[in-house]
Amino acid sequence: MKFTDGYWLMRPGFTARYATEVADVRAEADRMTLYAPVKHVVSRGGTLNSPLLTVECWSPAEGVIGVRTTHHAGSVRRGPEFALPGAEQGAGVGKVRRDGEVVELVAGDLALRVDTAQPWKLEFTAGGQVLTSVGERGTGFVTDPAGRHHMLGQLGLGVGELVYGLGERFTPFIRNGQVVDIWQADGGTTSEQAYKNIPFHLTNRGYGVFVNHPGKVSYEVGSESVGQVQFSVEDQTLEYFVVYGPTPKEILRRYTALTGRPALPPAWALGLWLTTSFTTDYDEATVNRFVGGMADRGIPLSVFHFDCFWMRGYQWSDFCWDGETFPDPEGMLARLKEQGLKICLWINPYIAQKSALFEEGRQAGYLVRRPDGSVWQWDLWQPGMALVDFTNPAATAWYIDKLRQLLGQGVDCFKTDFGERIPTEVVWHDGSDPERMHNYYTHLYNRAVFELLEQERGEGEAMLFARSATAGGQQYPVHWGGDCESHFNAMAESLRGGLSLGLSGFGFWSHDIGGFEGTPTPAVFKRWVQFGLLSSHSRLHGSKSYRVPWDYGEEAVEVTREFTLLKHRLAPYLQRAAQQAHATGIPVMRAMVLEFPEDPAAATLDRQYLLGEDLLVAPVFTDDGTVEYYVPEGTWTNLLTGAQLTGPRWIREQHGFHTLPLLARPDSVIPLGADDQHPVSAWADGVELRVHAFADGAERTVEIPRSDGPGRTAAFHLRREGGVVRVTTDSPHAWQLRIGGPDGVLHSYPAGTSEAELRYES
Template sequence: MKFTDGHWQMRPGRTAHYATQVADIREDGRRMTLYAPVRRIAGRGDTLNGPLLTVECWSPAEGVIGVRTTHHAGSVRRGPDFALPGAGEGSGTVRRDGTVVELRSGELTLRVDTAAPWQLEFAAGGRVLTSAGARGTGFVTDADDRHHMLGQLALGVGELVYGLGERFTPFVKNGQSVDIWQADGGTSSEQAYKNVPFHLTNRGYGVFVNHPGQVSYEVGSESVGQVQFSVEDQSLEYFVIHGPTPKRILERYTALTGRPALPPAWALGLWLTTSFTTDYDEATVGRFVSGMAERGIPLSVFHFDCFWMREYQWSDFTWDPRTFPDPEGMLARLRQQGLRICVWINPYIAQKSALFEEGMREGHLVRRADGSVWQWDLWQPGMALVDFTSPAARDWYTGKLRTLLHQGVDCFKTDFGERIPTDVVWHDGSDPERMHNYYTHLYNQAVFELLREERGEGEALLFARSATAGGQQYPVHWGGDCESHFNAMAESLRGGLSLGLSGFGFWSHDIGGFEGTPTPAVFKRWVQFGLLSSHSRLHGSKSYRVPWDYGEEAVAVTREFTLLKHRLAPYLQRAAQQAHTTGVPVMRAMVLEFPDDPAAAALDRQYLLGEDLLVAPVFTDDGTVEYYVPAGTWTNFLTGDQVTGPRWVRERHGFHTLPLLARPDSVVPLAADDQHPVSAWADGIELRVHAFADAAERTLVVPSPDGPGQSARFHVRRQGGRLHIGTDSPHPWRLRLRGPDGPVLSHPAGTREAVVPYPG
């Protein structure tokens, strides 16, 4: 929210109060509390009739410093609050040197000079990262008695800001006004399904605003040298998180707010859906499934979208008997073909649903202040909302889903959760404004924990649209409703990369676009992009997304890239494990992998899939693509062609190739089985070695679907004109030294060491 009218004046009706100095300080060795008047104190009389801000500073984890500024501490805090599983006490130490007081945590230091004008200075590595200066700490009131706490942190020259959730606006957030407020706005506006009050910059730090309600950001868009964030509240809490690298920032942020669960490996395969408003029944589903098999396109998951239930009755979690008279038998038949099953759900109950009367009678639906059930006619006639703040309502809702799991369903697409009213009363007394964003967290958490309980650790999986901070713990998330053209494909990628820089490890999107019908060219290019994403789903709105509807070449492209993704499964599973243990996403913005390369700072049309494969999707009808190649010799994984960077490249690709480049000195594992995403990956594994420099070495871990204890390890080292390979794998393995068509060196089971010529 903008409060000022230019640099000098306030907007009409607004009055600002900023911390001006430290009037007093309390220390306990681990924390410090600053007392800051909002006007200069020259004598005792100045201490009367004016606000005094309380600024608490502490460290919840190494390399993280929290700041909580409070005006009136007596306000009622009704919640909800973000859970911070990684927060603790005692990570910082306070020391005083004359008038300077410092709070240190790891390499991060908060420095305050109590004798100088107000400034909170955050430093690490011998340099100042950012600071809250003359207008950096305070509050603003308006003519309607609304009270906004605000913080401002300085931006340095050339400093760029990323994150704030899955945002489809420009990738670099400088110059933007951003409201952290859940909305169902598609992918072509400033609204977002996944709003996260966390940003990081290219100067070695990130900032998490610990407030689940509306947080308004002005990112160099009000005061051009500042990131401002404000909330309508009496206190404002934020954490400065040191890196220094972007990866380390994400590690610390996700350690604080929760790391992503590890999705089951079967989810890496291709998903196909019925689409949204299309006509379908079991015969349609059978035709789709058999059609994929007949065309040699392996399918892993089949998804039933909304109309598996009867119209006007979403959600009652009952199969439409007109089109699915034998749901248990149908699901059993699909599972016999090796498929997993996903069904669409949402947290809304239509008035015609049998569950409406039951939920209203038992108090499971959100109510207005007068005790009536909140309802409206958007989406579903007479729609009500499940109150997940009630343990009984949560158990009631998940009990209905449990029945579906026992029928043979494996996972749920948890759609919606954004349009949450603020004129309601919650069971636990939560603040409606704070609950608007947080509702999706309770919704997805309830469903995910049910799946974990029923299916076991490592088998729980959602396909979720909405989220906020901490929601990364319940993967996977997809990008929402996009159009079916190249611009929408590019904006979807932009949103996914932004989400990845907000702590989310896994992300997908509707291959082919959701609204409208893609041209064959768009479909084929989107298939390439989709099958080089962490998770891959064909889905549409009013038209099907079966490949043969888009021509025989579309069938061939879908088959080729599905088989490629299956072969890449051990590589992708390793990247998934890294996301699970470190918070670094599978799909990585270039700035995440190359933070010291200025050319990578604003790239949003290419990404790293895992740590070693650069993907540049094609967004043009004629196959022209421009992309940036960082330093070193990169190898096209599909053609074997090499390109040496740093440089920009302009190429034209047919529908069977795209820029998919292997990193210099990389070793990429390929499974022998291209028909399934889950196989005995180490058995017959192929190792592709790319542009290994002399003295380069890499250790490669090939994961096992049976758990980390069954992993195989390979160590590859170049010495002169030879490669030395050592492994603990008892399985046969192969080595490919030159591109996809180069010679293959096969090694029988039990070969633990090999030395092969490598001319380079």
């Protein structure tokens, strides 16, 4: 929100008060409180008739410093609040030290420095260098013409400093110059609105900032004051955490340790998902035709998803199958599961008036109400629809019990759609602030469904296909990109949003292959299939048209088959990347700046990414197959063709529909499973280790997840010594080794081989 009129003036009707100096410091062993008047005080009389800001500073973890600025502390604080599991362990982490007029709070390598003899300034430093600072207009409050009270913070931007994150945003990848409101909206992928709004950003200067406010946070990212990131909330208190890296990966590790790490999705979810699409005509015969058609064409399918019209129209959600189109749901699901398929159902948290659950929920008090006691309703999605009140434990249990019955029929997971258009003119069961609940509602919704799946299916078997999220929502994967159109621009904007979400702490992300709205051309469909099957999770889905590949030509069938088989072979590599996301918060799909923070050319790249740590993917966004992409330093090898490219440099290529830039990193070892028909198999048995551009002295350890127990791996250690590659392993299985691309000689080793030597020939 903009408060100023240029540099000198305030906007009409706005009044600002900023911290001017430090009047007093209350220092404890592990925290400090600064008292900041909003004017320079020269005598006792200056302490009268003027605000005094209270600025508390502490550390919840090493490398993280919290700042809480309060104007009036007596205001009523209603929930909700973000849960910060990482802060619960951080008591006493910070250390306060004083040297004359200078007071510092130190948290590991990060320090907050304040010179109390100087005008107001907070400096965040690491290694003796200033990361960012809060200056003369950086701490304060503003009243607007309506009398509303806004707290604001400003952190300085250095020359060349770039800002990333703030959730899954489809606007330009670099946030500099943008106005961003953290406010959930169902805006598709073509606007400034976002389904997943996260009040966390990071920069290429070694730090990130998390604003700990679940309601609306308004950002001016170098857009009001061009050298500042400003964030403001309508409240009496503003709290934020500065998170030190110095690398982007370390920033994400610390941020996700604070707000929660993603659960590990089940490995079967890595395979190909197919849906009925949304408003298309479908019944059990259609489902059987789709599933059989995929099998007949040699395209392995892992999950079948039933979208909205598995229920009767006008009655979403009543969680009852439409008896006309699906007369025997239990039998149908059993038959699908006999074919090795997992089942996903679409749900949402809204209850239409025609649904029998509406009256049941109304009488029990399970639906969100207006201040006059009436049930909040509108007609925008379903006629007369109401909203389940997840702040009411009884309402949550009621809703979850409906889903539990579906799990009993054979359903494995749910697509938790919607959760963004949450009203503010309502009263919540637990007394929550409606403005703060608008963004937070999706967290309660997704958490309730995810925890049910954990209870019923077991840890490691729970996953969602969720559209909306806020901070901490990364704990309940997987998330998909929402309603995009079916053309190359939409494909590119989807990737941009996914990379932004990854830089906001989310480890897993997917999108609708082929686009949602409209019908893709065969060229768009084939290119989106490549991109989709080189994403963490892969789902064919549309709105008014099907996404079965034969609708887009025989070559589309071939491309879908080839890339599905490729993803299955990459399953041990992808599962390892998923385990890393679960353990560290580093996403499976990584923006180039995350892996190459020291390369200036990587800072702005948003049309390519790293899939895991060793595979560079540059999707093709053109009809003629032309693609431009950047290759970082070293010799990179195309996993599909074996072609080698040496960077750093830009490449312009043309690809047919069976290839794209899929480059293995220098000195990498990519494990390829022997089974290309299933996403889950005995990955270590017969695994092919493909060695790429291995320099003399290069050394890598590759851990292959094993299927005979959680957390167990088969480890291969490879080292090149002159012209020889030496391999040692603890794997009891047979394995293979190939130097270079797919045409390199394949060397096979029987079960029990724990050491091997092979002459290196690139």
